[in-house]
Amino acid sequence: MLDLDHHPEILRYTAFTRDPKGGNPAGVVLSADGLTDEQMQKIAADVGFSETAFLFAPVIEGGPHAVRYFSPLAEIGFCGHATIALAIAHADREGAGSLSLQTKVGLIPVETHHAGDGFTATLISVPPKVRDIGEEDLHEVLAAFRWAPDDLDPDLSPAIGNAGNDHPVLAAHTRERLRDLDYDFDRLGALMAARDWTTIQLVWKENEHSYHSRNPFPPGGVVEDPATGAAAAAFGGYLREVGLVTPPVEVDITQGVDMGRPSSLRLFIPDDRARGISVTGAAMPLR
Known part of the structure; x- marks a missing residue:
């Protein structure tokens, strides 16, 4: 006690x-x-x-x-x-x-x-930042996920988004690839600890305004996080930075479905890059 x-x-x-x-x-x-x-x-x-x-x-x-x-x-x-x-x-x-x-x-x-x-x-969020992930780190993170390069969506380049914490962004080419998450926990955890990454933002693009997400979270001692507001904000900054949306715009993220804890996050991405990303959601007490 x-x-x-x-x-x-x-x-x-x-x-x-x-x-x-x-x-x-x-x-x-x-x-x-x-x-x-x-x-x-x-x-x-x-x-x-x-x-x-x-x-x-x-x-x-x-x-x-x-x-x-x-x-x-x-x-x-x-x-x-x-x-x-x-x-x-x-x-x-x-x-x-x-x-x-x-x-x-x-x-x-x-x-x-x-x-x-x-x-x-x-x-x-604080104003987000986006930077390159680096070839060696990308190779290692793909190896930890047991993903091949052609498992990635060629229209969404890997990068690191930050809206307070670092979240590498990897986009799956298919919904099936995102659904089939079976990774080397210790290998990914070691890389994330060395780079001070918080979660990995794995996404699949359903359409311009709707994405599915999964967030492996070895630094927290768990396989996956069911809803990650900081990673969502970082992803909003990524979408704006690489020109995948035309702000101001709203984007919905569905997370947690594949682990049985469905979650809904809504982003508002302003056109001013000096402004942070808005993240909206509900919450309820657990009795």
Whole structure:
């Protein structure tokens, strides 16, 4: 058990879904003031989800809330699905509105809105960056996935997108290739640890405005992440950078289907490259 003088309320939400059997679960602590790094790490390990978000009161009235994210193993700079979960958990208690979140990767504005019998939340990422993956790293990541070069979609070149964390982008040539995910966990994990990659953004293009995604996540100790907001934002930046969309535009990402936890993420990609990518989704408490 956690030995704390102050016992914070620990909430559990699943993000990018309205179905408790879908989405990506996250822990949420809405009152983290006074917690030490060691205590937050212990809470995240006890919760056991890929990330737990910890919200702190503003230092000055009207200022941003600091937020920190911990996986069961370590602190990370930014987590999209835990941000959506945190924002909707906050809205469930305080009502819809705006939150300004100071993360380790920069300031993240979030808006919550009423949607039917719940809320949706929209975060705006830091301005994304895209760079080449490098021939040697591409060869190694393909080998870890047991993919041949012709398994890739020739219209979507491999690259690394970053909207707070690094996410290599690989596009499968067919939906069947994306569905048949059987990779070398240890080999991919070693490469990702060496390069400080968070997840791999595997995608298949259904049409210009709709993609299917899978996100292998060995650094988190799991085979696959069912909904990845940070990777979605990075992918939005990638689509804009390589000219695969004509912004301003909305793009839908379906993730988690092949692992039995369907998730829906909607991107808004502005035409200004100095602006971040908006990521919208629902979330609901887990009882």
